[in-house]
Amino acid sequence: MIDVAVIGGGPAGIAAALALRARGVERVAIIEREGSLGGVPRHCGHPPFGLREFGRILTGPAYARRLEAKAEAAGVEILLCHSVLGLKPGGVLDVATPEGPRTVKALRVLLATGAREAPRSARLVGGARPLGVLNTGALQAYVYLQGLVPFARPVVVGTELVGLSALATCRGHGIKPVAVVEAGNRATARWPLGLLPRLLGIPVYYNSQIAEIRGGTRVESVLLRDGTVLDCDGVLLTGRFLPEASLARLSHLVVDAASGGPAIDQYGRCSDAAYFAAGNLLRPIETAGWSFREGWTIADYIADDLAGGLPSTEGGVEVVAGEGLKFVVPQRLTRVTQLRGLMQLRVNAPVSGQLRVRAGDEMLACQHISTRPERRILLDMDGIKIPPEVSRIVVDIAP
Amino acid sequence: MFDVAVVGGGVVGCAVARRFTLQGARVVLLEKGADILSGASKGNSAILHTGFDAPPGSLELACMQAGYTEYLEIRDRLRLPLLESGAIVCAWSEEELAKLPGILAQAHGNGVAAARMVTPGEILAREPNLSARVLGGVLVPGEHLIDPWSAPLAYVLQALANGAEVRRNTEVTGGAFAGGAWRLETSAGPVACGTVINCAGLFGNTLEALLTGAADFTIKPRKGQFVVFDKAAARLLRSIILPVPTERTKGIVVTPTVFGNVLVGPTAEEQDSRTDAGTDEATLRMLAEKGAEILPGLAGMGITAIYAGIRPATERKEYRVRQAPGYIALGGIRSTGLTAALGLAQHAWGLYAGAQQPVANLIWPQVPVLAEHGARDWQSPGYGEVICHCEMVTSREIEAALRGPLPAGDYGGLKRRTRAGMGRCQGFYCNARLAELSAGCFAAPLAVGGAHD
Numbered sequence A: 001m002i003d004v005a006v007i008g009g010g011p012a013g014i015a016a017a018l019a020l021r022a023r024g025v026e027r028v029a030i031i032e033r034e035g036s037l038g039g040v041p042r043h044c045g046h047p048p049f050g051l052r053e054f055g056r057i058l059t060g061p062a063y064a065r066r067l068e069a070k071a072e073a074a075g076v077e078i079l080l081c082h083s084v085l086g087l088k089p090g091g092v093l094d095v096a097t098p099e100g101p102r103t104v105k106a107l108r109v110l111l112a113t114g115a116r117e118a119p120r121s122a123r124l125v126g127g128a129r130p131l132g133v134l135n136t137g138a139l140q141a142y143v144y145l146q147g148l149v150p151f152a153r154p155v156v157v158g159t160e161l162v163g164l165s166a167l168a169t170c171r172g173h174g175i176k177p178v179a180v181v182e183a184g185n186r187a188t189a190r191w192p193l194g195l196l197p198r199l200l201g202i203p204v205y206y207n208s209q210i211a212e213i214r215g216g217t218r219v220e221s222v223l224l225r226d227g228t229v230l231d232c233d234g235v236l237l238t239g240r241f242l243p244e245a246s247l248a249r250l251s252h253l254v255v256d257a258a259s260g261g262p263a264i265d266q267y268g269r270c271s272d273a274a275y276f277a278a279g280n281l282l283r284p285i286e287t288a289g290w291s292f293r294e295g296w297t298i299a300d301y302i303a304d305d306l307a308g309g310l311p312s313t314e315g316g317v318e319v320v321a322g323e324g325l326k327f328v329v330p331q332r333l334t335r336v337t338q339l340r341g342l343m344q345l346r347v348n349a350p351v352s353g354q355l356r357v358r359a360g361d362e363m364l365a366c367q368h369i370s371t372r373p374e375r376r377i378l379l380d381m382d383g384i385k386i387p388p389e390v391s392r393i394v395v396d397i398a399p
Numbered sequence B: 001m002f003d004v005a006v007v008g009g010g011v012v013g014c015a016v017a018r019r020f021t022l023q024g025a026r027v028v029l030l031e032k033g034a035d036i037l038s039g040a041s042k043g044n045s046a047i048l049h050t051g052f053d054a055p056p057g058s059l060e061l062a063c064m065q066a067g068y069t070e071y072l073e074i075r076d077r078l079r080l081p082l083l084e085s086g087a088i089v090c091a092w093s094e095e096e097l098a099k100l101p102g103i104l105a106q107a108h109g110n111g112v113a114a115a116r117m118v119t120p121g122e123i124l125a126r127e128p129n130l131s132a133r134v135l136g137g138v139l140v141p142g143e144h145l146i147d148p149w150s151a152p153l154a155y156v157l158q159a160l161a162n163g164a165e166v167r168r169n170t171e172v173t174g175g176a177f178a179g180g181a182w183r184l185e186t187s188a189g190p191v192a193c194g195t196v197i198n199c200a201g202l203f204g205n206t207l208e209a210l211l212t213g214a215a216d217f218t219i220k221p222r223k224g225q226f227v228v229f230d231k232a233a234a235r236l237l238r239s240i241i242l243p244v245p246t247e248r249t250k251g252i253v254v255t256p257t258v259f260g261n262v263l264v265g266p267t268a269e270e271q272d273s274r275t276d277a278g279t280d281e282a283t284l285r286m287l288a289e290k291g292a293e294i295l296p297g298l299a300g301m302g303i304t305a306i307y308a309g310i311r312p313a314t315e316r317k318e319y320r321v322r323q324a325p326g327y328i329a330l331g332g333i334r335s336t337g338l339t340a341a342l343g344l345a346q347h348a349w350g351l352y353a354g355a356q357q358p359v360a361n362l363i364w365p366q367v368p369v370l371a372e373h374g375a376r377d378w379q380s381p382g383y384g385e386v387i388c389h390c391e392m393v394t395s396r397e398i399e400a401a402l403r404g405p406l407p408a409g410d411y412g413g414l415k416r417r418t419r420a421g422m423g424r425c426q427g428f429y430c431n432a433r434l435a436e437l438s439a440g441c442f443a444a445p446l447a448v449g450g451a452h453d
């Protein structure tokens, strides 16, 4: 029997394992399907990683190696090439291993399986299906893990941070993007990062979307909705992250359709109290440093829970993302005398107004907010008092 | 000198190559693509039909039923999957409801005795997640689901194992028939044979014109687009949900797949191009919405894949099968070829009436198990590592698909042989690994070069 099984050895999972060991939890195992620990940073051969954790700026692979070394040194049991395929009530896991399938039982399980970008199919990008259409995650794996390039002159879709990081990756490896295509009327990433394409001399098409990908064996061009045809040999679809939540979705756990991740309470506890979740699985998307810290924090709660210290989930309060909000995490609050911690929110469209927390007609909190999609929005729960008869609160933005 | 040259490595050509080989003929299969299944057989609904709604008395019906029977006979030995889903033809309007008795009568007339009327209550008991708007239906228990790519692969592998030759990247560009033998011109040199069997699918009339001077039929390509939903949707549905068909098409189906997804499609779009299997966003959205109307749980469910297939329809509804000296055409195998292929192969053998001796000790190669309900490779130890996590494809499977008697000829062929890259992430995690593992294997490699720092 394992005390805590951590599924996923990215920044969130590793931080959690370190925290649990630091709290004296005996048997902590990381179950990771890849051949090494580190998660997505393993194939992000660029900075910035590690500022929060190691006090210096590292590339992704260097950061991943440090995390892996820490986990080893801390006496974490590391199960590589182990894929978790099923979650059963009470902390029982179906695991595929190169030695054959096995079952792992743990007192508590932490899900930390991360997030990935939406592929072409999920975006319903039409046209032919030639080679050369991929996400940034795949591009980075080509370049940094395999030393290969999948195209030479791609059209890059999206201007989230990851899209700009993709431009940097291309530039460093002999790939010359022919254009950036952005659905919005300005870059999603914060100024001045949004200026990067222009600095690199790459034309940006705002308010634009691909209507059709053209080509035979390989991509030959894309047709934009306004009729523009861009000759290219690849399409790089960046951003639009989705939690890698299929394990949760196929299980008994409640999954929040809005965030795409498992529904949790303020301790990171899922609908089955043997399961917790942390990192980008909870919400698209945060930095590695954030995910690391979140893994650490939630692991602390797990250690409390093992010591009998977490309040019961009985009679919890549902948290609903109302008007103007894309999602709210956590989706449930366990009733306590003194709420603490942060709510994480995102919006679907640029908005400014009053961010409100309400129980029926009663205003529990209210603050001014002005924000855009993909920006981190936090709401401090400290001081919010939920009346005893209330079982549902709504968070929304009033113009 | 071959007895027969089968032109076209679609599902029909693969089945024909197998049948003729097993009967003792010396067979060569000529396929212009880098791999088999380069045409119509690349994308379909994967239903093994009973023929309940096929035209009564038609060759199509006879071939579908013979094909269905033979598939069930041979599938264990080739290790081909079968998902015994059953189908329900559902009526969603009074008008459609009125057509059900006719559909049932046709099914019974076609020998599908198990078909019967079902009430909305029975339908919903069987399919509790279906929209409660359903007014009634015809249940056809014998409609099943198969793996549309492993089946033809198994047919052609059995042909190969028993002495046939398969030449890919070989396009037939012309030919002359003289003195009872053909000299075929191909992009890879001449081929001599006694009989040509035209299984060129979408190019059936082109090939016929090349070989005989004029074509007896015209291909009218008809595209069908599909949306594939995430595996989480699989628990919403057991049966194939068929609409009440119209004159032109069987209509939009909502069906489980053997791979554990839910499929919605196909459309029926006439077009000139025989190769443009493009999708468009408006249609894909329409399909997703249509799917959610029928199976409300699909709303908000992730979309794993989008694709289209092209039916080799002709100006007429029936199969265009014809024979001339040294020549058999299996043309216009429009929308039932996956089911009918083995039956068409039997029929072609009958037309050919060869005097060869059947192969004595038949070899039965087994194809990899890709169906979700089967014993997948990762379940047995020693698989190396999992390369594609979404579909749980192992390095042992990838290596096997890149080697062996008929290695994958392109990335599509690798996907169809293993399912690598076909899952929800569509290669976010594994595409680069696949590029590395398949380096040097394909004329069109995944990577275009090395990364220089």
Ligand SMILES: Cc1cc2nc3c(=O)[nH]c(=O)nc-3n(C[C@H](O)[C@H](O)[C@H](O)COP(=O)(O)OP(=O)(O)OC[C@H]3O[C@@H](n4cnc5c(N)ncnc54)[C@H](O)[C@@H]3O)c2cc1C
Binding pocket: A007, A008, A009, A010, A011, A012, A013, A031, A032, A033, A034, A037, A038, A039, A040, A041, A044, A046, A047, A048, A049, A082, A083, A084, A085, A112, A113, A114, A115, A136, A137, A140, A162, A165, A244, A247, A278, A279, A280, A281, A286, A287, A288, A289, A291, A292
């Ligand atoms: C292209 C790209 C560039 C980025 N650049 C930066 C940057 O410059 N700076 C920055 O701070 N952040 C960056 N990020 C974001 C950063 O990578 C993430 O915030 C961070 O990796 C999230 O950590 P995580 O632990 O939640 O998930 P992940 O790092 O995704 O780790 C999840 C782990 O779980 C494993 N796993 C998943 N499912 C299973 C299963 N069923 N069984 C076993 N194991 C499983 C995966 O293999 C993986 O190792 C970038 C992200 C991308 C995609």
Ligand SMILES: Cc1cc2nc3c(=O)[nH]c(=O)nc-3n(C[C@H](O)[C@H](O)[C@H](O)COP(=O)(O)OP(=O)(O)OC[C@H]3O[C@@H](n4cnc5c(N)ncnc54)[C@H](O)[C@@H]3O)c2cc1C
Binding pocket: B007, B008, B009, B010, B011, B012, B013, B030, B031, B032, B033, B036, B037, B038, B039, B040, B041, B042, B043, B044, B045, B046, B047, B048, B049, B170, B171, B172, B173, B199, B200, B201, B202, B203, B204, B207, B223, B224, B225, B266, B308, B309, B310, B311, B312, B333, B334, B335, B336, B337, B338, B339, B340
């Ligand atoms: C949307 C859709 C849904 C369908 N659903 C089902 C279903 O559920 N059940 C079912 O039973 N059937 C279904 N079908 C029908 C089935 O897919 C077709 O009937 C079948 O694939 C036709 O196969 P074929 O071998 O005749 O043609 P093809 O697959 O087109 O094969 C012809 C081959 O010949 C090659 N070729 C052409 N010209 C030459 C040349 N000159 N030299 C060498 N090679 C050449 C091509 O490259 C191609 O590979 C569906 C079809 C579609 C499009």
